Amino acid sequence: MSATVIRSLWWSVRTDGDAPFDTAHLKVYYPATVTGDDAERLTGVFAPDATAAPYPVVLFLSGVNVGQDSYRRFASAIAESGFVVVTFDRVADLFGGQRGLTPGVDLAAARPDAYGTRPTCPTISAILDALAELNETEPLRGALDLTRIALGGHSAGGTVVLQSARFFPHVRAVFAWGAHTLVATMLGWDPGTVLPAQVECPVLLGVGTNDGVIRGSADRYGEGEDRPDPVERTFTEALPDGEHLLAVVPGANHFGIADADPTAARAFLDGESTTDALARFAHLTTLFLRAHLRESATARDELAAFDDGMLIKRR
DSSP states (O other), X not given: OOEEEEEEEEEEEEOSSSTTTTEEEEEEEEEEEEOOOHHHHHHOOOOBOOSSOSEEEEXXXXXXXXXXXXXXXXXXXXXXXXXXXXXXXXXXXXXXXXEEEOOOOOGGGGSTTTTTSSOSOTHHHHHHHHHHHHTTSTTSTTOEEEEEEEEEEETHHHHHHHTTGGGSTTEEEXXXXXXXXXXXXXXXXXXXXXXXXXXXXXXXXXXXXXXXXXXXXXXXXXOOTTSOOHHHHIIIIIOOSSSOEEEXXXXXXXXXXXXXXXXXXXXXXXXXXXXOHHHHHHHHHHHHHHHHHSOOHHHHHHHHTOOTTOEEEEO
16 A cells, blocks of 8 residues: 655756856655555655645745755655645855855845845745746656745745745745844844835744844844844734734744754854744644645634644734
């Protein structure tokens, strides 16, 4: 008897920038069927489970210098609920001449004279084009529903998603952990400016009460560490009217949904984690995605009653 498991495959796409810093390497997680045949044994390639295909697609953007495999458990948990989940690594320009892992940011698009006219993350468009190609290629031929897309992200990845989503017409939901739309003063904005999110769909924001990275970055925005929470400000000030959720997780930190790499990124700034935020926020995210991408009435009911020890705000 066949069984459904989560498998993944790799893909690549050229993005903006100069070679060799112009390539994103994708990891695509999908529900697969295990048959035990010789092709699986010899290649390690599994066919997608056709039961619920085509699957809505979730494109997830990493934080700066956070490798995509840091999100493997989170991505797999979402895929288990009937989604194709895409993560990627892209080494490119950061700030001040540095290079590292980045979702890709068009800094000019985030300046006062341009914000809101185009996405701040050109990589999104390139990856969606690549997924259309992948959907015409074995083994995932026809398995992706590119008319039902969610954009998600962590930290800077979540920020550019919030700044870019409305420019992609098939995006039906957005979610982010440890992300906000406060903008750096170096781009020409006044201290403490919250930019309006570029979204036209439901948004789920998540944050932990022990987020040391957001706290330790306050001076970028011309503020002190005792400022109001930027994620909550984004929820109340930056989002248009809609079916939005804010989940505040007691005891969780900035890397609560990731397996942090102590040799990279800024996990050294983070607060202590005293809870399993990954499993809890993954559960909430899957309900949110099932409600808005699969239009599940059951998921909507569960979402309305969701608690799990989080502080949930709705608007």
